[in-house]
Amino acid sequence: MSEKPSVLFVCVHNAGRSQMAAGWLTHLAGDAVEVRSAGSLPADQVNPAALQAMAEVGIDISTARPKVLTTEAVQASDVVITMGCGDACPIFPGKRYLDWELEDPAGQGVDAVRPIRDDIEGRIRGLLTELGVPAATAGAAHTG
Template sequence: MAHAPTVLFVCIHNAGRSQMAAGYMTALSGGAVTVRSGGSEPGHEINPVAIRAMAEEGIDISQGVPQLMTTEAVRDSDVVITMGCGDVCPIFPGKRYEDWELADPKGRQLDEVRPIRDDIRARVTALLSEILPLSRA
């Protein structure tokens, strides 16, 4: 049986960008990827505008709860994607790390969040095409 890769998406509040990325990875991978998300300073709720933007794509992230990113989650992930949380993420040898520079949807209107959402979708799609062939080898 092939190893299902684990991807961790991290942003500051785990309430917008990382939740949208996790939603896309879950939906687009069809369960072939274990998806986690967390924040360096988790918020209290998922950004309602991010929820609406993802709902337009047919993806429901409304049940998500912002979580604290833990050292264990990083250690247990194959790929760690950070989004504007600086250097707070622990580094473990052998992991793939990427920092995606994305605007924070916090405090933005839906028409401003859509381009962020679309950028996240494109990045998740590209990442998925890179990691899934490796897991099926």
Template sequence: MNDERPSILFVCVHNAGRSQMAAGFARELGGERVQVLSAGSEPADRINPVAVEAMAEVGIDITGTQPRVLAVDDVRASDVVITMGCGDACPVFPGKRYEDWELTDPAGRPLEQVRPIRDEIRGRVEALLEGLRG
């Protein structure tokens, strides 16, 4: 991207749960310090309503987001690319920082099973943001 803030791209298959929750936490906790993108290799039609509910419980509204397809330019523009179960669908560019977060897919799971996934994502995002502080 075109400014000095580090940019983070969160990618999962459907861009409806894990990556949306991670992006929500990064926007909330990182504020103006970071740029945040999220995308999916095979985006769903809509955000997982249980993920929306789980995030609302911690005061983060992700209802205004929409699953979107991963574009090569998203990866090119990002400093850090976090993948979550999308395998080789994410293009690799030299000089980028890549991390693969092994997280349970919240799709089709009830709220009580999504909460621990949400909490794990929050912890990983907090550690990521702390590591970006220069």
């Protein structure tokens, strides 16, 4: 049995984009992918608008906590997806790096966060296809 892929989502505060991405990947891949998220300057809590936007599509990220980005987390991941962390993200040979340019939901209401959430969902579905991991269809509350 092959080892499951590991994905790390990184943004500055680990409170919005990276938490939504981790929530989507966990929701759609189940335990077929190891999911991590971290931030170069983690916030105290996950963005309430991100929590609400994800809850609207049936994904609960309320237990998520922003975590500091560590060298170990990057080394342990097959794919590292950055979302505006810039030079703070360490680079290691042999890792696959993607940079997703997404609007920062910090300080925005849920109306502004919904399109970001939906953009992330599409990117996660594409990532699953690239990884050869089938997306779960049962329980997917959001269709686009």
